[in-house]
Amino acid sequence: MEGTPKSNKNAGTQRKTTTSIINNETIKKMKKRILLKENENLAQSIIELEQNQATNWGKVDNLLNECGLNVQNITSWTDIDSLLLKDFQFPKATIEFNLDALGIRTQYEQAKKIYYDNLRGTQYAIEVTAERIEEIKEEQRVYVTNQNQIDVIAYAEKLVESVNKLNSLGIRIDVNGILDCSTLFKSEARGSVAVNERNLFLDVQKII
Numbered sequence: 001m002e003g004t005p006k007s008n009k010n011a012g013t014q015r016k017t018t019t020s021i022i023n024n025e026t027i028k029k030m031k032k033r034i035l036l037k038e039n040e041n042l043a044q045s046i047i048e049l050e051q052n053q054a055t056n057w058g059k060v061d062n063l064l065n066e067c068g069l070n071v072q073n074i075t076s077w078t079d080i081d082s083l084l085l086k087d088f089q090f091p092k093a094t095i096e097f098n099l100d101a102l103g104i105r106t107q108y109e110q111a112k113k114i115y116y117d118n119l120r121g122t123q124y125a126i127e128v129t130a131e132r133i134e135e136i137k138e139e140q141r142v143y144v145t146n147q148n149q150i151d152v153i154a155y156a157e158k159l160v161e162s163v164n165k166l167n168s169l170g171i172r173i174d175v176n177g178i179l180d181c182s183t184l185f186k187s188e189a190r191g192s193v194a195v196n197e198r199n200l201f202l203d204v205q206k207i208i
Contacts, residue, residue, distance in 0.1 A: 033143035033144065033145050034143060034144050034149075034150055034153060035141055035142075035143055036142045036143060036144050036153070036197075036200070036201055036204065037141070037142040037197060037201050038137075038140060038141045038142070039140040039141075040137075040140070042140050043136050043137045043139070043140040046136050046140075047128065047133055047136050047137075050125070050128045050132070050136070051128050052118070053118065053119060053122050053125065054125050054126050054127055054128050056114050056115075056118045056119055057119060057122075057124055057125060057126045058126045059111075059114050060111045060114050060115055060119065061126055063107045063108075063110050063111035063114075064080065064107070064111055066104065066107045067084070067102075067104040067107050067108055067111070068087070068102075068104070069083055069084070071083065071124075072124060073124055074124055076120075077112060077115055077116070077120075080111075080112075081095070084098075084099075084108075087102065088101075088102075089101050089102070142201065144204055146207075146208070148207045148208065149204045149207050152200075152203070152204055152207060153200065153204065156184050156185075156195050156200060157195060159178075159185075160185065160193050160194055160195055163175070163178065163192075163193050164192045164193065167190075167191055167192060172191075173191070175187055175191055175192075175193055178193055179193070183196060183199045183203075184196055184199055184200050184203060
């Protein structure tokens with residue numbers, strides 16, 4: 001018995017293997033931007049979460065295949081039960097009785113447990129592609145796009161470079177004075193300064 005329940009249009013795009021939204025036009029635009037911030041830890045957490053979900057969906061998929069079901073787009077476990085009901089030999093009997101009659105109760109219960117323990121509310125996908133991984137990383141990157149924003153970053157980095165160079169040459173710079181002037185900077189070891197990326201991110205977003 002085979003079937004594919006109708007997908008819920010409001011549940012978002014469902015995919016067996018995820019494709020990328022990054023095309024040539026996007027790449028061209030990316031070349032005109034400067035990466036300001038990248039949350040690598042969050043991106044990695046999302047990647048690992050989706051990979052774990054894909055592994056579990058694969059297990060559910062294999063177990064349901066043993067039950068004679070070929071499902072790719074499901075929005076809830078109710079979809080599975082609806083497909084099974086079509087082949088139940090004893091419509092008035094319990095679902096457990098019918099599963100035993102079909103010889104698939106063990107596979108059904110294993111698949112259901114994996115689903116409710118790990119997959120409830122997730123989209124069906126048994127693979128996280130390289131394109132999807134890059135898409136996740138890109139979602140956690142923040143860019144600046146206009147010249148004023150670019151100039152602020154360039155001048156801030158140049159100032160830090162100049163102050164630290166003077167310090168290395170033996171010219172004493174009042175680092176505290178620099179810190180008092182702007183929150184764009186933070187102190188580092190041995191009297192050096194660095195760009196405060198968090199504050200720079202917040203300030204740059206205000207520049208048109």
